[in-house]
Amino acid sequence: MTPRNKKLSPIIILMADDDEDDRMMTEQAMRKNHLANEIRFVVDGEDLLNYLNRKGKYNSENAPTPDLILLDLNMPKKSGLEALKEVKNDKNLKWIPVIILTTSSAEEDIIKSYNLGVNSFITKPVTFDGLVKVVKEIDNYWFEVVKLPGTNNG
Amino acid sequence: MVAHTNHILFSMEKIISEVRDVENLQRAYLLSANEEFLTKYWGGRERTQNRFDEVRRMMENNVSQQMRLDSLNDMLNKRFDLLDERTRLGIVPVSDTRGIKLVIEGMKEMNKISDLVDRLKKHEQDLLTYRSNKAIDASNNAFIIIAVLTVVTIIIIVTSFAFTLNEFQRRSIYEKRLSESVDNLKQTNENLEQFAYVASHDLQEPLRKIRAFGDLLKADFADTLPAQASDYINRMHNAAERMQILINDLLNFSRASRNVGEYETIVMREKIMNVLDDLEITIKESNAIIDLDLSSEYSVYGNRPQLARLFQNLISNAIKFQKKDSAPKINIIGKHYDPNKNVYGFNLDKYKEYVEIDIIDNGIGFDEQYKDKIFTIFQRLHGRMDFKGTGIGLALCKKIVENHNGFITVKSKQNQGSTFTVILPIKKI
Numbered sequence: 362m363t364p365r366n367k368k369l370s371p372i373i374i375l376m377a378d379d380d381e382d383d384r385m386m387t388e389q390a391m392r393k394n395h396l397a398n399e400i401r402f403v404v405d406g407e408d409l410l411n412y413l414n415r416k417g418k419y420n421s422e423n424a425p426t427p428d429l430i431l432l433d434l435n436m437p438k439k440s441g442l443e444a445l446k447e448v449k450n451d452k453n454l455k456w457i458p459v460i461i462l463t464t465s466s467a468e469e470d471i472i473k474s475y476n477l478g479v480n481s482f483i484t485k486p487v488t489f490d491g492l493v494k495v496v497k498e499i500d501n502y503w504f505e506v507v508k509l510p511g512t513n514n515g
Numbered sequence: 516m517v518a519h520t521n522h523i524l525f526s527m528e529k530i531i532s533e534v535r536d537v538e539n540l541q542r543a544y545l546l547s548a549n550e551e552f553l554t555k556y557w558g559g560r561e562r563t564q565n566r567f568d569e570v571r572r573m574m575e576n577n578v579s580q581q582m583r584l585d586s587l588n589d590m591l592n593k594r595f596d597l598l599d600e601r602t603r604l605g606i607v608p609v610s611d612t613r614g615i616k617l618v619i620e621g622m623k624e625m626n627k628i629s630d631l632v633d634r635l636k637k638h639e640q641d642l643l644t645y646r647s648n649k650a651i652d653a654s655n656n657a658f659i660i661i662a663v664l665t666v667v668t669i670i671i672i673v674t675s676f677a678f679t680l681n682e683f684q685r686r687s688i689y690e691k692r693l694s695e696s697v698d699n700l701k702q703t704n705e706n707l708e709q710f711a712y713v714a715s716h717d718l719q720e721p722l723r724k725i726r727a728f729g730d731l732l733k734a735d736f737a738d739t740l741p742a743q744a745s746d747y748i749n750r751m752h753n754a755a756e757r758m759q760i761l762i763n764d765l766l767n768f769s770r771a772s773r774n775v776g777e778y779e780t781i782v783m784r785e786k787i788m789n790v791l792d793d794l795e796i797t798i799k800e801s802n803a804i805i806d807l808d809l810s811s812e813y814s815v816y817g818n819r820p821q822l823a824r825l826f827q828n829l830i831s832n833a834i835k836f837q838k839k840d841s842a843p844k845i846n847i848i849g850k851h852y853d854p855n856k857n858v859y860g861f862n863l864d865k866y867k868e869y870v871e872i873d874i875i876d877n878g879i880g881f882d883e884q885y886k887d888k889i890f891t892i893f894q895r896l897h898g899r900m901d902f903k904g905t906g907i908g909l910a911l912c913k914k915i916v917e918n919h920n921g922f923i924t925v926k927s928k929q930n931q932g933s934t935f936t937v938i939l940p941i942k943k944i
Contacts, residue, residue: 382724389731464720487723487759489730 362413362426362453364511372398372504375427377409377444378462379436386489387431387462390496398500401427406439410447413454427457428511429503432479434463434470442473449478456510458503462495516650519573520643526570527632527639530587533563534594534625541598545606556602560595567591577642583635590628597621704773715766722762725755757905764907767824768892771914776818780942783813783870787847790826794834802842803834809849813870816942817919825915826874828908829935833876835902838930846875852938861922861938868941869921877932886925912937 365373378384384402391400403409409432411417412424430448434441441461448454458480463470466484474482483499486492503509537559544552567588574580601617609615729752733745740748770776784807791798791805798805815822830845837843852871854863863869881889881896888894892910916923920940927933 382728386727386731393734464716464723487726489727489734492727 362457364456364509365426365428367428367509367511372429373425373427374398374400374429374431375403375409375412376400376431376462377403377406377436377441378431378433379405380433383433383485386492387496390489390493391500393493394497394500396496396500398504405436406441406444408438409444410439413448413451413457428509429499430457430459431462431499432459434461434465434474442470442477445474445477445479458509460499460503516646517643520639523570523573523639524636526566526573527636530563530566530570530591531629531632533559533566534591534628537563537595537598538621538625541602544602548606553602560599563591563595574639580635580638583631583638587628587631587635590624590631594621594624594628597624704775707769707773708775711766711769715762718762719759722755722759726752726759729755761905761907764905764911768907768911768914771821771824771911771918774818774918776820778816778818780814780944781817781819781822782811783815783849783872783939784809784811786819786822787826787872790823790830793823793827794831797831797834801834801837803845804842805830805845805847807847809847809872813849814942814944815870815919815921815939817939821915821918825912825937828912829874829937832908833874833878833933833935835904836876836878836933838877838879841877844877846873848873848875859922859924859936859938861924863922863938864940868943869938870941872937872939874935874937875932876934880927880929880931880933882929883927886927889925890923 376384376387378387388400391398403412409430412419415421415424432441432445436444441463445459445461448457448459455478459478460481460483461474461479462483462485464485471482483495486495537556540552540556540559543549544556567584571581571584574584597617597620601614601621604611604614604617607614729748732748733740787807787809791807797803830847833845834843849870849872852858852869854865854867854869857863885896889896890909890913893906894910895904895906897904913923916937916939922938923936925933925935
């Protein structure tokens with residue numbers, strides 16, 4: 362996968378989370394912020410890698426390159442950390458910023474994640490309001506403050 | 516003993532030979548009429564007597580021999596009498612029958628003497644043999660006794676060695692079992708810790724959703740939601756929140772019960788100041804004034820998270836249970852506690868030093884009749900509506916204090932305030 366030209370289309374966020382409620386709430390939080398971003402979902406680590414490698418049910422049509430990955434840790438089949446390792450070790454994928462968004466606040470998880478090359482580690486807020494705020498911060502930081510690949514294309 | 520016997524035998528032989536000498540001397544004189552022989556002859560009886568006395572002395576202890584010696588004495592006297600008679604007769608012709616008669620009588624007597632001396636000698640030898648045998652027996656006995664004692668000693672040594680070895684084996688089996696038990700306990704503890712963590716985590720998850728969707732409901736339908744519906748949602752929300760706090764408290768209580776965590780030397784003043792830092796927001800919101808009078812000299816051997824939890828609970832209680840429209844004023848005082856004076860009646864080690872930390876508040880206080888009840892888990896003195904709380908806080912404090920080999924107690928007056936006292940053993944740096 363190579364970075365898309367941001368100038369041509371809105372931001373695509375790919376979220377990997379096995380929990381339906383969490384997926385729904387994150388989408389809601391984005392709506393609350395009136396963000397123009399497009400959010401797509403995968404349900405576990407295996408699904409995520411299939412998407413990124415355009416395998417199985419995924420192809421270049423239905424799996425556009427994401428600009429940011431939101432990754433949960435506790436998922437069945439392939440866990441967040443296992444998926445993270447694969448992404449950051451793949452020269453075609455390692456450029457994609459990965460933010461871990463998880464309920465865990467364990468020091469152990471934080472260290473392991475950064476050691477594997479995660480870009481940010483965020484603990485899911487307890488309240489919905491908190492989630493709305495965090496989503497806004499992510500949007501502001503990663504898409505306003507920070508420069509991502511593909512911004513200057515075209 | 517042998518030498519003694521030989522001496523006796525020799526001396527007795529000497530008696531015989533003395534007598535025979537005397538006989539020879541007599542014969543020599545009678546044949547030669549040489550006065551020299553005569554003189555020597557007369558000395559013979561005395562010499563023989565001396566020999567005899569010597570033998571007598573050597574056989575002092577033997578009654579039967581003494582009796583034989585008495586007979587011998589008589590015989591010797593008789594022999595000498597006969598000899599003397601013949602000697603006094605002097606040189607006479609062979610036809611003189613008196614001389615021959617004396618000689619023949621003398622010879623008979625001499626035979627008797629000889630026989631008696633043989634018997635005496637035999638007896639001495641028998642005695643020697645008897646005594647030698649006895650000595651041999653005794654020495655055999657001694658040998659047997661020594662042999663038996665040696666065997667017994669060896670048996671004792673071997674037996675004690677066997678016992679000691681057995682004891683070592685038993686000890687090492689016990690040690691192994693103990694070590695296995697400890698390992699098992701560690702494993703169980705780890706399992707429990709994991710279970711508790713996972714359970715609390717997984718239990719928190721749905722509660723989080725309940726609260727979040729409650730929030731969403733209110734946010735999305737704020738305009739159309741009737742007040743009653745809003746109220747229901749709030750109650751649900753609060754219930755879920757209470758459950759989350761309860762799960763956390765239970766997890767902490769479980770941890771404190773199992774006394775997990777590392778122990779180290781901790782300066783009390785530092786620890787309490789950290790807790791006050793953590794409670795900064797609560798303190799500001801309640802306008803609480805907190806006065807800390809605790810020297811840095813006091814250190815305890817403890818577990819950081821547990822001690823933090825202990826004082827956090829006590830201080831936040833002091834802030835929470837406040838009179839309406841009144842700002843909390845809390846004094847935290849530390850001082851030496853003398854176990855000998857034992858003001859609070861605890862079972863303390865009289866040889867250790869203790870620090871007493873009092874947390875004094877001016878809050879609502881309570882009736883002292885409940886002072887033991889409040890340290891019991893889930894016991895509350897107020898309804899949920901009056902003061903928030905799960906009823907675990909003080910039970911947890913008590914558990915933590917016990918883990919640190921200390922004591923906790925409270926004094927209180929309703930509407931005036933309470934003083935919670937924590938006593939902990941001092942760790943000298």
